[in-house]
Amino acid sequence: MQRSFFAGALARVACALGVCAAGAANAQLSHRPDAMLQHGFEAASAGPVGDAAAARFLAQATFGPTLADIAHLRAIGYQAWLDEQFAASTTTSEPYLDWVAGLPDEPDGNNYVTDDTRLESWAINVVGSPDPSRGNRVATDQLRQRVAFALSEIFVVSSENGTLAYSPWSLASYHDMLAANAFGNYRTLxxxxxxxxxxxIYLNSIQNQKADEAQNIHPDENYAREVLQLFSVGLVQLNPDGTVLLSDGQPVATYTQTTVRGFAAVFTGWNWSNVGCGENTYTCCDEETFHWCGPSNPDEAPWQRPMEPVDAYHDTTTDKQLLVYDNVVLPNGLLVHGGNAQVELGKALDNIAKHPNVGPFMARRLIQRLVTSNPTPAYVQRVAGAFDDNGQGVRGDLKAVIRAILLDPEARYGQWSRQDTFGKLREPLLKLTHLWRAMEGRSTGGRIGSLAPWPPIEDWYGQAPLRSPTVFNFFKPDFRYPGEVRTLGLVSPEFQILSDTMVVSTPNNLYYNVFCYYTGSDRCWDSEDADTIQMNLARDAPLAASNPAQLIEKYNVLFMSGQMSPFMRNVLATQLATITQSTHGSAYGRVRVQNALYLIVNSPEYSIQK
Incomplete structure (x- = not known):
């Protein structure tokens, strides 16, 4: 169903490469993969039973499968791979920024740290290229980094904020914090x-002050609203399976404006970790007038340390109405005044974390980011059950949640059992990381500058980590594409950034990556730059030259998890057959690889992750 939205795109790309006639001639070939014998009798957690199943699992759990990862997963199985990933050390970004800042100050200013430097570090970690700041160590925590990226699209902060745009260490620290907590407990996170x-900074909770009518000061409500609406319980009460709880046919609100005011009062009295100014008070040099007091430089420790309480500015005189639900942590959800900032924060976050909505709320959002846009209520309930109890009486264990998401029968077999509604539009940035990883993308100098060209990467792909245009992420979880999706009551989050501009710019940038950036290339102005990721097209060029059908099958596994339709296979074969030694000389094997890659990553079948 969802693949139909991209059907025209494949036809236009094919026409651009001269295979329109082939598409018409093969119109009777099926556009669906062959499902025969695809659903085994073994448990979903068993296996994988083949390379295609391994690649599909890795498409959900990493930034894109590689040949080595497929072989490794097949050798040890799903459960052991998850255990291995849960135990892998956390790869961080902050040290990379410190390393860049310490480089010699050369004329090109390569030791100047900006938010693009943070993006560079992120790319090194997720692509798995050798990290020059760590002696060329290769990050191995793919699942942790993938989940951290998913969490960054739920617990949003962004460099679009005017202050954070110039605070790369703080944003790197924030992403590192998400990575560190990706397999921890939700309450701690x-x-x-x-x-x-x-x-x-992003949601105005730093230096948020208690009410003072004389000075017309009122607690800022920004974080209070978003922590409820976007980070935990949502706007309406949910059933355990994530469906909306109805009363007299109407949704039941999760909280009221009184609740928002209560939490806003809780979130008063927090400031930078001690910056040596006014003895960690809100004032700086003038004890009677409120002034901005914070770190002067973006690399200072307070940008990375947790905020600290300043009780003089915390509301200790007001009873605070918090969330009300069955078996609520506080009697009637009322936080009686008198506690200090730290104590009240702890009680308020307990009040949120134990709300029955949190399990299905987080389950659905993480399923959407990793597996499918429209999980069944049963799938959501199974994952929410793992959130509520990890099997050992622990609530909020994210490790148990991730295991439940990836090993659920719907995750492993949904592409066959629910062919018309299962899947998700691949996030455009994940297309790029998948391409780089699958084709062994590396830069000769170790650094990566090609993720932050001009225009910036988000102009090409509509997204970049921690660069969302709003607190609602790049796209909303309940966005419904007009037409068939909306009519059927389904959602299609990623389609919200599939604008007319992105439909053109994303394939354009992928074109440059495929046809310009490969080992030994001098085709484009920056092809030979030391910080340009170059793909190893030579690896598959001999196979493409000798047996293009086998190349197609190899890429069917590596990119499409074995789900290429007969129609698409025939389009690719027809196009590759037009590229011969007589038309392209000794480079015809590489050119076949490039054509195959470009057609695949822009095709409707690949664009929908099934």
């Missing part, structure tokens, strides 16, 4: 998100 200075 929620507190670390709440206390991080990047969030304090």
């Amino acid at each position: 929620l507190e670390q998100v709440t206390r991080h200075p990047a969030m304090g």
Whole structure:
């Protein structure tokens, strides 16, 4: 169903490469993969039973499968691979920024740290290229980094904020915090998100003061609203399976404006970690007038340390109405005044974390980011059950949640059992990382500058990590594309950034990556730059030259998890057959690889992750 939205795109790309006639001639070939014998009798957690199943799992759990990863997963199985990933050390970004800042100050200014430097570090980690700041160590925590990226699209902060745009260390620290907590406990994650200075800046909770009518000061409600609406419980009460709870046929609100005011009062009295100014008070040099007091330089420690309480500015005189639900943590959800900032924060976050909505709310959002846009209520309920109890009486264990998401029968077999509604539009940035990883993308100098060209990467792909245009992420989880999706009551989040501009710019940038950036290339102005990622097209060029059908099958596994339709296979074969030694000389094997890659990554079948 969803693939139909991209059907025209494949036809236009094919026409551009001279295969329109082939598409017409093969119109009777099926556009669906062959499902025969695809659903085994073994448990979903068993296997994988073949390379295609391994590649599909890795498409959900990493930034794109590689040949080595497929072989490794097949050798050890799903469960052991998850255990291995859960135990892998966390790869961070902050040290990379420190390393760049310490480089010699050469004329080109390559030791100048900006937010593009943070993006560069992120790319090195997720692509798995050798990290020059760590002795060329290769990051191995793909699942952790993939989940951290998913969390960054839920617990949003962004460099679009005027202050954070010039605070790369703080944003790197925030992403590192998400990575560190990706397999931890939701309650711990929620507190670390709440206390991080990047969030304090982004949603105005840093230096948020208690009410003072004489000075017309009122607690800022920004973070109070978003922590409820976007980070935890949502706007309406949910059933355990994530469906909306109805009363007299109407949704039931999760909270009221009184609740927002209560949480806003809780989130008062938090400031930078001690910056040596006014003895960690809100004032700086003038004890009677409020002044901005914070770190002067973007690399200073307070940008990375959790905010600290300043009780003089915390509301201790007001009873605070928090969330009300069955078996609520606080009697009637009322936080009685008198506690200090730290104590009240802890009680308020407990009040949120134990709300029955949190399990299905987080389950659905993480399923959407990793597996499918429209999980069944049963799938959501199974994952929410793992959130509520990891099997050992622990609530909020994200490790158990991720395991439940990836090993659920719907995740492993949904592409066959629910062919018309299962899947998700691949995020455009993940197309790029998949291409780089699958084709062994590396730069000769170790650094990566090609992720932040001009225009910036988000202009090409509509997104970049921690660069969302709003707190609602690049796209909303309940966005419904007009037409068939909306009519059927389905959602299609990623389609929200599939604008007319992105339909053109994303394939254009992928074109440059495929046809310009490969080992030994001098085709484009920056092809030979030391910080340009170059793909290893030579690896598959001999196979493409000798047996294009086998090349297609190899890429069917590596990029499409074995789900290429007969129609698409025939389009590719027809196009590759037009590229011969007589038309392209000794480079015809490489050119076949390039044509195959470009057609695949822009095709409707690949664009929908099934």
